[in-house]
Amino acid sequence: MTKTRRVFTKEFKQKAVELSNVRGNTQEVARELGIGAELIYRWRKEVRHNADLAFGGNGKAQLTPEQKELARLKRELADIKMERDILKKAVSIFSASDRKSTNS
Numbered sequence: 001m002t003k004t005r006r007v008f009t010k011e012f013k014q015k016a017v018e019l020s021n022v023r024g025n026t027q028e029v030a031r032e033l034g035i036g037a038e039l040i041y042r043w044r045k046e047v048r049h050n051a052d053l054a055f056g057g058n059g060k061a062q063l064t065p066e067q068k069e070l071a072r073l074k075r076e077l078a079d080i081k082m083e084r085d086i087l088k089k090a091v092s093i094f095s096a097s098d099r100k101s102t103n104s
Contacts, residue, residue, distance in 0.1 A: 008035075010055040013043045020044065 008016075016033055020026040020040050030037040046054045050062075063071065 006035075013055050014047075016040050017043050017047050 016029065016035070017040065019033075020029045021044070023029055026040050026044075027037050030040050043055070050064075054062075
């Protein structure tokens with residue numbers, strides 16, 4: 001028997017966090033909403049970390065424009081390093097074959 005994963009809307013999460021902050025008793029709020037208290041704690045942490053980007057959806061962390069640019073630059077750097085390494089190997093292969101042909 002498989003369990004289906006429950007999906008909560010952004011608004012539900014925000015209201016749950018607000019309720020837990022106002023009441024102060026997260027366990028009680030969780031019981032009333034029919035969810036685990038650890039979910040509310042996780043949602044509170046996400047809001048505390050970055051309220052504007054909290055609850056982006058589908059398990060993907062929302063990134064600021066600076067973080068997106070940094071990730072793009074890291075990918076580009078990795079690609080360029082790989083190209084450089086390939087070219088180094090090609091040069092060494094062709095240089096070795098040139099040496100063999102001139103020595104005979």
